[in-house]
Amino acid sequence: MADGNAPALDAHQGLPHNIEAEQALLGALLVNNDVYDRVASIVQPAHFFDPVHARIFEVAAERIRKNALATPVTIKAFFEEDAGLAELGGPAYLVRLAGSALSLFAVRDYAQHIYDLAIRRELIVLGQGIAEKAARIELESEAKDQIVEAEQALYQLGEQGKVDRGFQTFRRAVIDAVKVANAAYEREGGLAGLSTGLIDLDKRLGGLHPSDLLILAGRPSMGKTSLATNIAFNIAKAYRKGTRPDGSEGAVEGGVVGFFSLEMSSEQLAARILSEASRVPSHQIRHGDMTEEEMRRFIEAAKALENCPLFIDDTPALPISTIAARARRLKRQHGLDLLVIDYLQLARPASSRSEGRVQEVSEITQGLKAIAKELNIPVVALSQLSRQVESREDKRPQLSDLRESGSIEQDADVVMFVFREEYYREREKPGDHDIEAMVKWKDAMSALHGKAEVIIGKQRHGPIGTVELAFEGEFTRFSNLIQPYQSGADDFH
Numbered sequence: 001m002a003d004g005n006a007p008a009l010d011a012h013q014g015l016p017h018n019i020e021a022e023q024a025l026l027g028a029l030l031v032n033n034d035v036y037d038r039v040a041s042i043v044q045p046a047h048f049f050d051p052v053h054a055r056i057f058e059v060a061a062e063r064i065r066k067n068a069l070a071t072p073v074t075i076k077a078f079f080e081e082d083a084g085l086a087e088l089g090g091p092a093y094l095v096r097l098a099g100s101a102l103s104l105f106a107v108r109d110y111a112q113h114i115y116d117l118a119i120r121r122e123l124i125v126l127g128q129g130i131a132e133k134a135a136r137i138e139l140e141s142e143a144k145d146q147i148v149e150a151e152q153a154l155y156q157l158g159e160q161g162k163v164d165r166g167f168q169t170f171r172r173a174v175i176d177a178v179k180v181a182n183a184a185y186e187r188e189g190g191l192a193g194l195s196t197g198l199i200d201l202d203k204r205l206g207g208l209h210p211s212d213l214l215i216l217a218g219r220p221s222m223g224k225t226s227l228a229t230n231i232a233f234n235i236a237k238a239y240r241k242g243t244r245p246d247g248s249e250g251a252v253e254g255g256v257v258g259f260f261s262l263e264m265s266s267e268q269l270a271a272r273i274l275s276e277a278s279r280v281p282s283h284q285i286r287h288g289d290m291t292e293e294e295m296r297r298f299i300e301a302a303k304a305l306e307n308c309p310l311f312i313d314d315t316p317a318l319p320i321s322t323i324a325a326r327a328r329r330l331k332r333q334h335g336l337d338l339l340v341i342d343y344l345q346l347a348r349p350a351s352s353r354s355e356g357r358v359q360e361v362s363e364i365t366q367g368l369k370a371i372a373k374e375l376n377i378p379v380v381a382l383s384q385l386s387r388q389v390e391s392r393e394d395k396r397p398q399l400s401d402l403r404e405s406g407s408i409e410q411d412a413d414v415v416m417f418v419f420r421e422e423y424y425r426e427r428e429k430p431g432d433h434d435i436e437a438m439v440k441w442k443d444a445m446s447a448l449h450g451k452a453e454v455i456i457g458k459q460r461h462g463p464i465g466t467v468e469l470a471f472e473g474e475f476t477r478f479s480n481l482i483q484p485y486q487s488g489a490d491d492f493h
Contacts, residue, residue, distance in 0.1 A: 026057060031098050214379070216380055216416050216417075230276060240253040313326060339378075396455060416455065450470055
C-alpha cells in the first residue's frame, strides 16, 4: 500500500516531485525577499521539477542579489512571452503564488524537501543510465570500468548534489579566492595549504594546496620516498578534527592521508615511519637488532601512532581509475586531505590501448590531476628521473630530466627534485695514497654531511628555488636544517 505522505510520481516520467512545496517556497519568496538568504545555500533553480518554477526562482534570485525588489509586479515583465507561464495562467499565476504563501517559518523545510526530491530524481536517472549501459555489451566498455564510472558519478552526486557542476560565476570564484587568502592571513605562518612540517619548504610553497598535483622526483637513493613518507606522517600526526570556517566538519589541523605504495609493502613503509618517530635506525628494526632502550622507544612510538589517520594501500600496478575509485571511497568513509602515490611510473593507465609509454604517463598524470580537483585535495606523486643526470658534472636535476617529461611537467602544479650531493661525493673518494685529494674530499664531505636540497623547478602559484633540509639517513628522516645564523636558536625538529 502506498504511503500517503510519499512524494508524487509523475505519470509520464516516473520521477518524484512535490509541486505544492515548490509553490509554497516561491510564494514565501515573493512575499518576503529576506527568505532568499535562508534557502540560497540549499536550493538552486535546477532543483525545481517544474521548469516554470525554476525560471521564476532564477529571476527572483537574480533581482534579490542585485538588491532589487522581487514581487509578482516587478518580475512579471520578464515572463511576458513565457509560454510555460502562459499555460499556468500568465502573470495572474505569480499573484496566486504570493497569495497562497502559507508560512515563512517553514521555508527552509520546503527548500530541503525540494532539494531531496531533486537528488532522488538524479539518482533515478543515474540508475537508469547505469542499467542501460550494463545491458549493452560492447568491446570498449568492460564491466569493471562501468563500476568505476558509476562510483565516480555517485560520489559526485553525493558531494555536490548534482552530477555536473557546470559553469560558476566569476563572483563565486572571487569569493572562494578571498576565503583562501583570508585563511592564510589568519593562520600562523601564513599558510593557505596543509603544513608539511618542514618550515622552509612550507615558506616556499605556502603549504600543500587543495586541487594541486605536486611531483616529487629524484634519482634512486636520493630519498624521495623518505621525504614523501615524512610529509605524510607529519600531516597525519598533526591531525585534529573540528569545525572549519565554512561550518563543515573536518580537519582543522593536519589531515587524513592516503598513501598508495606501489613499490614497498605497507609493513616496510610502517617500519620507516616508526624508525623516524622512535629514532631507531631502520636497518636495526629490520633485523631486530635493538637495545632494551631502543626497543622501549620503538614500542612507545608504535602505541602513539596506532590511531594515526594514515591509510596505506600497497596493491602493486594499480590502474589510475582504481586509484581514483579507492581515493573516493576513503574520502567518503574516513575523510581525505592528502593523497600520495609512490611512484607514478608504477601506476597503470585506465585503458590498455595506449600508444606508447609517453601516452600512458600522460594519461596517468592527467588522471592524478583530475583526482586532485575532484576531491579538492593536494596529490603528491613521486617520479623517477632519467639517467642523463648521471652523465653531467653538476648532477642537480632539471625539468628535462623527468622521464616522459612533457606530460608530467605540463600537468603538475609543482615539480620538486630531491638532491643529496653527499651521495655522489661519497662515490668520488680518492685513493689513500693521494693525501691532498683525500683532505679536500673529507672537507667537502664534512660540509655536505647530513644535508639535502629540495629544488623547486616549477611552481604555478609561486617562486622556484632551492630549500635546504637536514637528512638523517639511518632514520630515513628529513627535518628542518638549522642555519649558521640560527645556531643559538632552539632545534626545530
